[in-house]
Amino acid sequence: MNLLVIGGGGREHAIIKALRKHHPDAQIYALPGNGGIAADAVCVPSIGAKDISAQVEFALAHQVDYAIVAPDDPLALGAVDALTAAGIPCFGPDAKAAVIESSKAFSKDLMKKYNIPTARYETFTELEKAHAYLDTCSIPVVVKADGLALGKGVIIAQTLEEAKEAVRSMMEDKIFGDSGNCVVIEEFLTGPEVSVLSFTDGKTVVPMVSSMDHKRVGSGDVGPNTGGMGTIAPNPYYTDEIAQICMDTIFRPTIDAMAQEGRPFRGCLYFGLMLTPDGPKVIEYNCRFGDPETQVVLPLLKSDLLQIMQATTNGTLAETPVEFSDDSACCVVLASNGYPLSYEKGYPITMSEAAAACTYVAGAVSKDGQLLTSGGRVLGVTATAATLPDAIREAYALAEQVHFDNKYCRDDIGKKALAALEGKK
Ligand code: AMP
Ligand code: GLY
Helix, strand or coil, X not given: CEEEEEECXXXXXXXXXXXXXXXXXXXXXXXXXXXXXXXXXXXXXXXXXXXXXXXXXXXXXXXXXXXXXXXXXXXXXXXXXXXXXXXXCEECCCHHHHHHHHCHHHHHHHXXXXXXXXXXXXXXXXXXXXXXXXXXXXXXXXXXXXXXXXXXXXXXXXXXXXXXXXXXXXXXXXXXXHHHCCEEEEECCCCCEEEEEXXXXXXXXXXXXXXXXXXXXXXXXXXXXXXXXXXXXXCCCCCHHXXXXXXXXXXXXXXXXXXXXXXXXXXXXXXXXXXXXXEEEEEEEECCCCCCCHHHHHHHECCCHHHXXXXXXXXXXXXXXXXXXXXXXXXXXEEECCCCCXXXXXXXXXXXHHHHHCEEECCEEEECCEEEEXXXXXEXXXXXXXXXXXXXXXXXXXXXXXXXXXXXXXXXXXXXXXXXHHHHC
């Protein structure tokens, strides 16, 4: 069997390792992949994640049986549409459904229309109107660029002046490019955050084990936002009772709303939730697996990932087993010191065999058989264990067995979750 994975980060590495678990003999291609993924798949560095026509050509030439489009950009650009049109079944939403992530204005309007709980908001394309509205808002207030901005298009303004400046810099200075032509101004919510990834075939929705990301670069949640410095699963704030509320008020209504709008969503729909004093609310939708959430969620999946993915394409998810282990998982991201601002790269990476088995590589190239750092987030190390404290301990022990110059990681991944668990006792 020939499989194709589009993308080249830690998430894609985790997907490939999960596919391998039940399909050890499959031929897996990664476009472009990376130096670390090359240990588990045939990587083609010359075909980028956004190179859709080259991807289709490659898939046809290599008789790909099933393709998985993992990152947001190719999904928004219609990679699934193009592959499907060429006769290659694939995992992921088409461009019409991917808009749930690529336009915050779309997703906010969808939630308003279908009564799905989210922060109150207004959408603006004119600076004066946005500024006039801000005069009526309570502070802090949240300003978001409408389009994709690599997770950085969100500013939580602590003063009215800061909020006005944020809107101005997005609309006039275009700090997020065209993503800032339209801005969303929304109410500031409080409460623990939970990530829930789900499989859906457009009719049935099956949530995966919940997780918690750690977005700030520094221990204790300080410093700038990053792509994610580590994750744990399951998220102890996400109780069975809350899960049921989310299913009834958020997950099912979202899947039904997308179908109703003529944009049935197939693939992985990621719900970024905040558990507010007024109940769970949607902070954001992503039209794809989260990174680094995937690095803790998929290692806990017991069922055959490929079979589930194919069921989302074929509309047979209701009849397909999706089973997760009761264990816990912790992923610690090892980054280049200085990330997300400036950092050095090109340092050799070495690691023990035990660490290599649980490593998902994000930013590394292979040169003459040696792995070298090439990105801000270099790799993630995931441990699974019967309890969360054991998973955290084990992940940090494995992280010690990975070596490269300027290695940096947070020292408190999972700490908040442990405190929540203590609180429950
Ligand atoms: P987003 O890119 O929409 O996920 O936002 C990034 C981060 O900003 C989220 O993970 C939250 O921590 C924070 N955030 C976004 N929207 C709000 C909001 N309405 N209230 C409070 N925090 C928010
Ligand atoms: N970890 C958040 C994301 O993938 O967008």
